[in-house]
Amino acid sequence: MSNKKAVVLVSGGLDSATILAMAREQGFDCYALSFDYGQRHRCELEASAEVAKTLGVLEHRILQLDLRQFGGSALTDDTIDVPQSLGDGIPVTYVPARNTIFLSMAMAWAEVLGALDIFVGVNAVDYSGYPDCRQEYIEAFEKMANLATKSGVEGNHLSIHTPLIDLTKADIIRQGTRLGVDYGKTLSCYNPDERGLACGVCDSCRLRAAGFVTAGVADPTHYQG
Ligand code: ZN
Numbered sequence: 001m002s003n004k005k006a007v008v009l010v011s012g013g014l015d016s017a018t019i020l021a022m023a024r025e026q027g028f029d030c031y032a033l034s035f036d037y038g039q040r041h042r043c044e045l046e047a048s049a050e051v052a053k054t055l056g057v058l059e060h061r062i063l064q065l066d067l068r069q070f071g072g073s074a075l076t077d078d079t080i081d082v083p084q085s086l087g088d089g090i091p092v093t094y095v096p097a098r099n100t101i102f103l104s105m106a107m108a109w110a111e112v113l114g115a116l117d118i119f120v121g122v123n124a125v126d127y128s129g130y131p132d133c134r135q136e137y138i139e140a141f142e143k144m145a146n147l148a149t150k151s152g153v154e155g156n157h158l159s160i161h162t163p164l165i166d167l168t169k170a171d172i173i174r175q176g177t178r179l180g181v182d183y184g185k186t187l188s189c190y191n192p193d194e195r196g197l198a199c200g201v202c203d204s205c206r207l208r209a210a211g212f213v214t215a216g217v218a219d220p221t222h223y224q225g
Contacts, residue, residue, distance in 0.1 A: 010051055012048035197222050
């Protein structure tokens with residue numbers, strides 16, 4: 001079969017587990033990349049390792065990149081509380097430049113691996129207006145990547161795949177369920193406890209729980225209490 005390689009950004013959440021399964025289905029040999037960026041919830045990284053292992057990646061790297069040195073987000077700064085519900089505008093869970101930073105690292109690893117494909121689980125439908133989850137942003141990044149690398153200049157076109165970009169949470173869950181993803185191993189909560197149990201009330205938990213209901217799939221999330 002094919003020996004196409006892809007770098008897949010894996011956070012440990014529901015979306016990235018799904019794209020990993022989709023990349024596998026498309027015949028890619030997958031290299032999972034996660035970031036220890038100082039996120040509040042360390043259990044996210046344990047979930048990413050579990051997801052990567054279960055879905056058969058060739059290699060899983062966790063890069064240390066402490067974004068708490070800048071802060072500026074409820075996910076990287078202890079002085080900013082994670083909101084219980086969405087307000088107007090871009091929420092405080094937005095992490096400054098996160099996808100640009102992560103995609104840049106993925107681009108570097110892809111060039112070293114000789115991979116011409118990167119998968120990222122950005123989603124424009126359910127996700128609160130994060131500017132780095134938009135299609136036009138991804139297209140601009142792809143164009144930049146092909147100008148930025150030796151591989152690109154030599155005519156090897158790098159593609160950024162965003163198979164979830166226009167899907168609802170329920171659509172994503174249906175896709176992943178079809179591909180056998182065990183969502184019980186994923187973690188989406190912004191506020192899990194130290195055992196990695198989801199709070200059930202943050203934006204991310206509510207979006208996820210509603211997705212299972214709409215998809216008609218039993219919710220395997222491990223909740224607190
Ligand atoms: Zn939660």
